[in-house]
Amino acid sequence: MPVSPFRQHHRDDDALAIALAASDMSLGDQSPFLAFDDSNLYDNSLSDSSHMIFDFDDPMPYETKPLMSWDSQDYGLSSSVSYFPGSPESTSSQLDYGASHLPPHDRSFGSGMLGSYNDAPQQQMPEFNYSHWLTDPEIPLPPMSSAPIDIPFPPSHSSAASSFAAHSDNSSIFPDVSLFSPTTAHAALQPLPRSFSPGQDSVMGTMQSHTELSMSPSDPSLSPPMWAAQLWASSSPPQRPVHIDVSPIPRSPLADPAYDPHATQRPRTRTHSRRSFPPVSDMFQSASAPTMSPMHPPLSRSYSRRAESSSEHDDRDATVRKKKRSLVADEEDHRPVDKGTEAPSKSMLRPPKLAPSAWQLYFTDWIQRHQASNHKKLNVAQAAKEAGQEYARLSSEDKEPYRRRSQAAKEAREREHAAYMRTLTPEDIKRENAFRTAQRKAGKxxxxxxxxxxxxxxxxxxxxxxxxxxxxxxxLVREVFGDETETTKQSVLAAAKWRSMTDDERKPFLAQAEQEKLEYEAARKMYEEGTTGYSSSINFSILPNSPINSIAFPSSSFLRPVKQEAAGSESESDADDGADRRHGRSLA
DNA sequence: ACAATGATTGTTTTC
DNA sequence: GAAAACAATCATTGT
Structure with a gap:
């Protein structure tokens, strides 16, 4: 049954609070790569780049070392934090994440770890073999270079008044819309075409008055997403001016759950990227970033097996289950495309490797232990079998240290990966997707x-x-899905229900969708113009407390032959009567 | 192709 | 070859 809109207005605040909380949480996202600003970069505060996203166990970094001005420094660092899968004893010491990540440099070095496993001379830096697994969430972080922008909570007036205002206004295009989303509720106060910020000092105000700034929208009529509008609008009372030139990160924490004040202000263009963050670029260039330079053709062995697999090994038919691969001659490999617009023949992405699982940590420990006591070469398959059996026999407590190490590694890797993804320019992504699309089309x-x-x-x-x-x-789940728990079958049921609904019943959803589409378009436009720091990857409609949950639902009772057929009514306002009435009922 | 969902299935990771 | 993490898959509609 319809939910009272009264509740909903509190939800507006809730949504904001959630978003704020999310942004707050992301403060903990302490990947060193998020701490960039120019000063940080240039005064070699890369000191914390111990959260490597580099793949040190790949030969390439050594070959490309000369390209990296920071290498020696960082190598040293990385070794200092390199994680060593030592004995179970050393392992358990890892429970203390404080300083325990420091490896016992004694026998770990001597045994050479897995490196010595194959008698190959890669003792060059055996300790790097696992540095990409390394994760230490508690490595001291560099000082924050920029303070987060204070985002005030929306003023209380944004609550009750707005939706009523919208309701009393029959000329509204989407009479019901204000009920559905926090953004639309605010929109009622500040309709799209209007100047959305009362404060002259608002970001957008600044931007609009300086349209020639590269960071400002070229189209002054362009309105930001409503949530953004609310953001600044709500800061009115104690006006807290936010100038673009003051804040290096003109993005809204509210807007982006992944917001991180440490975050790199992601360069919008390649050239800008290279110019602004040379050290970063080099870093990524050498290890994790898309390989841009034609001087460095794709390596025969990629840095990342994962990345590699996404490119060179994608022709495994195993990855293609149902595609009837047309056996057309594979012509795409004949020309190593590097046109930028065309699909590259290989993936350029070098994301950080996956974190090792508890099992993998155990296994590497196992190998090392056996390597230390047994000079014969081990058969990997055999070793895995034996170690696997032993691992299976371990008690839960015995596995715990490994689990914890794995968990820590996983969290760090997650941060690295997110940071890495944020460093990708739209061009990088376009290129990669072009590649993937080509791969898909080729059935590879x-x-x-x-x-x-x-x-x-x-x-x-x-x-x-x-x-x-x-x-x-x-x-509603029970009503529509019954006992069906499979999502795919639920989809079928929901679709049937959807099809059975009248236009009137769909109206609130259509209106809501329309509204969010507008907001999306605005956000997208801003994003594409490169003006945005705020990119909302948040979708308000899916937040737990989203007002979408208050949309009157055509319950079975509602579906009974209702007289409100309003058949011929094609005008917006008429067609919305049903929804209005429903909400009206709940209001009364 | 992608928005959400979550159980299931297949792939990748380490040596 | 091991175990576990990751990622694709499905089913739907609308853009």
Missing amino acids: SRRGNIKDPNAPKKPLSAYFMFLQRIRSDPE
């Missing part, structure tokens, strides 16, 4: 495209809004 891979984490998310369609609505309400 099924991997999906990657998404720009900085770009605004596509809005949900009306039907998906509808799905959200159902999933958000256990009662």
